[in-house]
Amino acid sequence: MYGIAALQPYVIGLFLLWAGLVKLLGRRMRAQAGRTALARLVGPARAVTALRLAGVLELAVAAALLLPPALPVEGVAATGLSMGFLAYLTYARRAAPASSCGCLGAHSRPVSTRGFARAGVLLAASVAAIWAGPHPPAPALALAGLAEIAVLLGLSPELDRHWLMPLRRLLVRLRRPLAVTPEQAREIPLEVSLRLLYLSSAYCSTSARLRSDVQEAWDEDGVRFVVYAAHGGTAVFAVPLAGGDPSAVRVALIDEPALT
């Protein structure tokens, strides 16, 4: 238990160090400061200054947590900061639901449940850090620390493009969830024929006469027949199922009496 508490200043310290550096040094972050909820809170003109001040505050708390000696007041400071994060996220969700929080990097997504969960984990870790004291290092503790950092990173939507998106792309490449079976590949959806139809001069010359969308379609002898209602009758198109030559599309306009 004391080991876990002793671990927290390092976990929170590293996280705040990163957040502070991103705010102070990130060019994109400064460029997008006007689009964060902070701009709504303090005004767009003061958004960059407020962002830098928040970064300085985070760095100060990070330095206090990471440098010895471990004092309860450092945990109290981190707790106050985490509560501030939660309050800010609540404000952002209510006052500027379309704005990003500007917490850990430039991105345009609004505050999400993950953001609240991350602030909640930080708050819990900060409270635990109040009781942090000297503790001998142990491999199990290091693993717990890494797991905690992984959880915090996993709850950071700002970082999704660095790990979540590549991971999903890899899984899609391996699993091929949209791969078509040979049977499916032989089947030609109606929309494929319609796309060819729209490109054809037969359709362009007749479209003004059409009154409806597709009424009926069927395949026969390698040709797909597509029927529309037309002014005064029916338009029937013959679209070849094989090949992609729009000039092969044919059309006939038939008077209504001829069909009855």
Place this chain on the structure above:
Amino acid sequence: MTSRRQLLKSAVLGGGAGVVAATALGSLGPEAAFGAAPPQVAPGTPDPGFAEGRIRSIKDNTLLVLGSNWVFHTIRVVDGTSLWKLGPVAFDHVKPGDGLYARGVRMPDGVLAAESVWLNIVNVKGHIKNITDDRLHLDHDDKEILCHRVAGTSVAVYSDAPPSADLSRLRVGQHVQVLGAWRPDTNEVDIATVFSPH
């Protein structure tokens, strides 16, 4: 039905009927449901030949539709009406609760005699968040829309290739536009066409 089809087939392949010239009107493909109003409608006035809303009840061939502006429409479906629900469908596919766009001719009694009805049609843009079994998880204005591939129906239109049923070129993270049929009261859509910029 067969004899009618044979007649239509012989007309188009046998040269039994002529091709007519184009006039000022436009096409009525699914895209037309989102198209501009016909030019004869004065700006700011409702188009009498158009109705949208959700079906409250169906009686015989008549749909009672509540529009999104709380105006009721009575829409009559006749033999020549085209019905689209992920593709051309028969009248028995029309269900209460379906959303629709309809074009037709407004009769003197206020009933819209429909020429085309598009059921549950949606046109959404977004980023692909993830791809799982036959599904695109679309991030649309930070809300997730599940887009289902329907075998034999769903088509991908790429910028550098002909349209095809092969959606496997779609990538996580890319932007797409999906034309499809909404599953009423869910965040799910069956894909008719997915447009990819690459």
